[in-house]
Amino acid sequence: MESSPHAERFAELIGAANVLTSPDDQAPYLTEWRDLYQGVTPMVLRPGTTEEVGAVMTYAYSHGLKIVPQGGNTGLVGGQIPQETGDEIVLSLARLNKIRSVDPAGFTITVEAGVVLETLQNEAEKVDRLFPLALGAQGSCQIGGNISTNAGGTAVLAYGNTRDLVLGLEVVLPTGEIWNGLRTLRKDNTGYDLKQLFIGGEGTLGIITAASLKLFAKPKKLEAAFIGLPDPHAALKLFTMAKTQAGPVLTGFEIMPRVGVEFCLRHLEGARDPLESEHAWYVLMELASGSDAFPVRDLMESILGEAFEEGLVEDAAFAQNLTQVQDFWHIRHGMSEVQKPEGGSIKHDVSVPVASVPDFLDRAIAAVDAFAPGCRPVPFGHMGDGNIHFNVSQPVGADKQEYLARWDEMNALVHGIVREFGGSISAEHGIGRLKRDLLKDVKQPIELELMQRVKAAFDPKGLLNPGRIL
């Protein structure tokens, strides 16, 4: 592909400073967190407005140029990295970072796709509201990418996925046309809900340039408990008990195994065991209320008291203040990184129906034990959503590369069990490039065909993010 005439034209459209062709300028856009992909691109484009994105896409479409949209470059399935073939142009949304409007009375906010998630959270905070999406990557990820991947995070239990937070979208289509679907309406039944295709569409059907989002009341009272239990079956009963009694006040329910807590005590700065004895499993439970009047602590004690009596819970530590709440979450959030010093870790981002989590864990743990004797399963995560990060650390003393060479094999084993439970092989992270070949194993042929038809309807030339998902 001749890049120079195109680069010149793009420079006219968006400014020469926003067309990056040198290796140094391009580097941050070409690698990703897991070091699985190394991209090559003729140029990185950084348009500044929706109209500029439209102009870029119009030109690209008419000239048969492939485009890869990129937000904060925090994606975990490689979708945002251009292929090594070097014929995909990166289109960064980073400069579309305006807060377009805020409506505290109506509980909505409208922002451009390049707004960093943490910035968005802060803007909500300024008007005494909560934007509940919360991820480890929030200091870097951009809301456009969050929407394109239907990001999950730790607040899904009470507030839903990103999909549940979106009221309207502004999208540039593969052809360059702009669809302004920005509405802040709570109810609107006037035809097909097209925005739902772009949400979780991983940038393959259109490029999100702005979004209208829901805001919520800020929680005023928050309680957390770090709970020791015998097994996930007890944890499930505790979950059902808590959800029945607390309803929307239950804002967190995360499960962790002893080995994961040990990894944290060993490697995580400042981590202390909240409980006196060791327990086979742990739950971090959080309750939060928007009303000062709500006796959140009483409710927490009532739920756990009942759970003790039923033999579900062995011990529990109640956070005495916000610092201790943060200490509890520190352990949970640190559980990913502390696997690194323990050697190779084979990862799975899976979900099963909530009530199947204990049985799934029993079977999957037994299966990987047999597959790689001595391996150390560290399954943890959003039990209340059925989403377990089923990560398996290598046996102590094993050869790391030999262990990791079995990644696909272990994935196939665990994914097979997930499918038996009617679960998902990608609960949060999406398909991107990494899991594209797995889709045919988990989707019915008719479903794949419908997706192909939708893709063809929106992008007849197949130029926008090709090879992602499909």
Next chain:
Amino acid sequence: MESSPHAERFAELIGAANVLTSPDDQAPYLTEWRDLYQGVTPMVLRPGTTEEVGAVMTYAYSHGLKIVPQGGNTGLVGGQIPQETGDEIVLSLARLNKIRSVDPAGFTITVEAGVVLETLQNEAEKVDRLFPLALGAQGSCQIGGNISTNAGGTAVLAYGNTRDLVLGLEVVLPTGEIWNGLRTLRKDNTGYDLKQLFIGGEGTLGIITAASLKLFAKPKKLEAAFIGLPDPHAALKLFTMAKTQAGPVLTGFEIMPRVGVEFCLRHLEGARDPLESEHAWYVLMELASGSDAFPVRDLMESILGEAFEEGLVEDAAFAQNLTQVQDFWHIRHGMSEVQKPEGGSIKHDVSVPVASVPDFLDRAIAAVDAFAPGCRPVPFGHMGDGNIHFNVSQPVGADKQEYLARWDEMNALVHGIVREFGGSISAEHGIGRLKRDLLKDVKQPIELELMQRVKAAFDPKGLLNPGRIL
């Protein structure tokens, strides 16, 4: 169209008793609540299973037969009634009425499309859960139809629309193929979320045959207040105050004008004015908590006390018991029917951003006053969702038919104002046949084109519910 060979084939597929050809048998399927449409059909088919629906659709598709799916026949935009041309076969989902599975621990339920909504509510109740969708028509409407129209209702504020309650769908495509997308997963990012197209798709992209749905904790404590206020601007401030303090505990916020309450006092059996004096506007506010421990009454008093001090509220009656709660809702739910004895009523099912409701009401009321002097606007509804049933009763003593003859003209006037606020001309009821011609006025050309392309991708022959929406 020759019906006899087709009728014979359908009889083989689903049983002769389930192929209705006599006028008496067909009659209930051919008229609807508003008496706007009178349908004609060669036959009404009543398959009993998903496989039978698939077999019927496979045959129909290969023989070029038009199919109109029908649930409880409670739709308000005529989509479910076959056209007078008499070349559309009605396919009733009524016999697909099994409860397939219930999972109280995981808070999900899976049911067939023909299950009546009230039955579904009762099934949830049996296992100490709540299925929150609640409509006036719940004794007749079927869940498949509710999903196809993304029904709203009175519980949207706390629980969302029907769309927010669906975890998975089983759908028979226009070609007859069956897509089993029934999952009870809370998180699943494996490709395009195709179910979102069928939700609110009004039966034009596929026929829903079963659904996996969310269940919720049952509310244990409920409080309601009937509040008198000076105007909708005060009501909006009260809403913001209540939502900020109560968050998800705020489960109802309905606005009503004095004239509507007067109609109820005049025509509704058992209706009493909850307040001593007359007020220009009213709000019915409800708080509900799943926890016995929540001081719901204290919170209600706290919110209203603050509202009194700020001059937003003139008076309020607190329900002393569940019967009084029901009395308050009786007035609200009766507000539609009591318009009938007052003569002709021109109706609008619109929504605007919540914070725009007061300004919208100011402008729309002034506009219809000028348009039909002496008319009596009765705007009421789900203020907390921005959805107002803007119904306008004829002037006292006017000629009813002459007044109703101006229906389209008044619609155009009010819809024009709605559009200026970025609102929707069909907040709840959908497009169907009734509002199909209005779509081009409210959708951007690119949006209509995308919808056409999606329709063509799913139904290349255009045989499923043609002429609805598009």
